[in-house]
Amino acid sequence: MRILLIGFGNVGRAFLQLMEEERRGFRRLGADPRIVGIVDRGGATLSENGVKASSLLATKIARGSVAYSEQGGFPSMDAAEAIRVAQPDVTVEATPTSRGGSGPALRHILKALEHGSHVVSANKAPFAYDYDTVMRTALSRGRIVKYSATVGGGLPVLKTLRTLTVGDVVEGFRGVLNATSNYILTLMEEGRSYEEALRLAREIGIAEADPTMDVSGMDTAYKITIIANSIEGGHRVDEVELKGIEGVEPRDLREAALNGYSIRLMGEFTEEGRLRVGPSKLKRGSVLDVSGTLNAVEFRMRRAGPVYLLGRGAGPFETAAAIIRDIFEILEEEKR
């Protein structure tokens, strides 16, 4: 199996590391995966025999791009060209999620499908802005697109959803889907200001240097749009009613606590098909009242009633593990 990796940030690097560890699992399925190319902002590196991760990392650090690799670097090569030359069986899209539109990730995905490659994406944007386009193209080309790394990472939200929707109907869902904002709110419950909680979250590596996507609720908005699309398609993230946690004050949390409530950043898909994100009060001790970096999702099923999923949110390795699970699933689906 020939794999092309587009994007060599934290997720891309974690993916490379986990692929080394999972070789035996792939062999059990009769596959011998080779990462035949990596594309980053500076260009691409391609190698028929599989790229060598450690020297690529050294090249990336020293020269800013894998394109300067001695193994076969192409500084002016973009993702589309790399797809054309490498002819991958699976293209992994792991570039950063863009704001305001699908960005280059959509072009990468469509180009990969056009060249007959399956796609696994960790990039949320194409599935939050152009879900229908991506899935229609995949269908017309007879290729598989997987994107479970876009929601929850370590928490199998989309896989569970696929299982639940066999013989039942999702009437709505809601959940705490962003670890950073939940962590900040948890620290603020102890009386810390928003700024102080954010500082600590940054220092211990929970919040990014630029936490806007998380604290503004945008990351949650992307995720609920993707879940809603997986249920019925036709949604775009710009239809989400959005409010972040920047305006939450310690006194709001104190007052809520006195009345037996917590405040959490909740993403919701209502029975009327509306999508919204914002700080919401939750009864203390209820299933969705998770603290720290935990995520929780409640699916309201027509027949089964509420179904809950609870677990840790995503980091680079959880996201990379979800990408690998998707590749495994593609292999299994291909065998059928």
Place this chain on the structure above:
Amino acid sequence: MIVNLNLENTGLELKELLEKLAEKAPQGLVIIVEPREEALRVLTEAAASRVGEDEALAKLAGELNSLAKEIPGSLRRSVEAELVESLNRIAEYLHAEKKAGGATPRGLHVMLNLLGNTVSKVVSSHLNAVGVDAKWVSAGQAGFMLVEDYEPPWSHYVSLVNPDGLKSVSKGALVISGRACVDHEGGEASLRKGMGSVVSILAASELRVNEVYVPKANGGVYTADPWIADKARVIPSLSYSEALELSRLGEWVVSPQAVELAEELGVRIIVSSIREPFKECTTIGFEKAVEKQIVKAVAMIPDMSILTVEGAAMAGAPGVASAILGEVAKRGVSVSMISQDASEIGITLLVKDRDLDMALKGLREGFGRQRLVKRIRIQRGVAVISAVGEGMRGTRGVAARIFSAVAEAGVNVLAIAQGSSETSISFAVSMGDAEKAVKAVHDRVILGF
């Protein structure tokens, strides 16, 4: 002058040592400081909630106060205030980690670096107290960066990427927190054990200083552990390959990576004493001729286990050793010694006692359904004894002499290995016999040759 001040080697009472080091400050002095492993371990355990927060903070406070207690008067008060601030920040991070549901990788790095930096601040204050213009920086600020591999064997290394920070040293002292580094994105990254000595060698090479001084409480590298062999004495000189063998065997003056790098960059390592930090006790490197001494030292690695993998089908099957080692490596277990029968029906591995269960799990999962491996035998409570000396190369009868000495001491040898370099011979004995074996090799072979 470059000094690798590893508190593991020196202990916590630094006043006298630092006063002596301060004498060299007018010519330019760089001190690379490494905290004690125990302090770092306590903090790591607390972050993982295996040690209580209060207990960990009390231990760290004790460690830092011991370091600072000899700083005089008003300076001590300001240092103590800084110690309290550092401990408060560590407490805050520990709490934040707990709220996150466990140690985050970045959070742990931040705390370990904070501890290392605090120790360096105290060292710098000691120098200020004796009138030296000393300033401290982290290894990251001094231009060093952590480099990690993203494929097996996941190596962890440090590189000097921006030497400008170091070159500003002309007079006075620069104290570098040797384990507090940054990763390629500029984020906090704590270096592993032994990397501070690599930082020292890189700094020496960059500053074109050919020597790194490593003060040690008992001054120099000994022919054997003096607590075991009462006739043990200081070895005046070691070749790089001898020092490499010894550093791998737990004679932890500097790390194996530092010895290897010192040879590559042409830097001598001078192990001195804390009382006379610039007097050579043991010199590592640039040995003109192999000394008369054929076996120079004997060292012991305690708390090991033997794993013997057996199966008639293993004979003549290519790649068996690689497959066995591969299964063990996947579990993150390092193998200290390997021995194989000429018949090829058995391979013996020595791993740390604490890693035995993981290694076994890997082997059982890897070979459970195959007929290749018939049996896996284990023996816990084993020690590896190694005799080291470049003079052994090509000298006949050394192995016979070593094993005669061990046999005369009534010790049963469980497994034997010798590298093709012939610089060392290693063998395994039960823990109960380990000290007897070390003493026998020391007294009858090292002193007897």
